[in-house]
Amino acid sequence: MSPLEIERIVRDQLPHWRAACDRTDADIVVLNQRAFGTSEKELFLLAVAIKYAGMANKNVTISAD
Secondary structure: OOHHHHHHHHHHHOHHHHHHHHOOOOOEEEEEHHHOOOOHHHHHHHHHHHHHHHHOOOEEEEEOO
């Protein structure tokens, strides 16, 4: 998947995640484990979200609560 495709998916389906990753005042973004379920689509979006964070040079922390 190309970076442009990842950016499009995040823009269209994960706008709040995009806003968090695009902020310049933090190096870490926090993801609550409840934000995504276990369906194939949700796991795909989770992978895309993590990839986008990496493209934005962010570290991802997953919280339990």
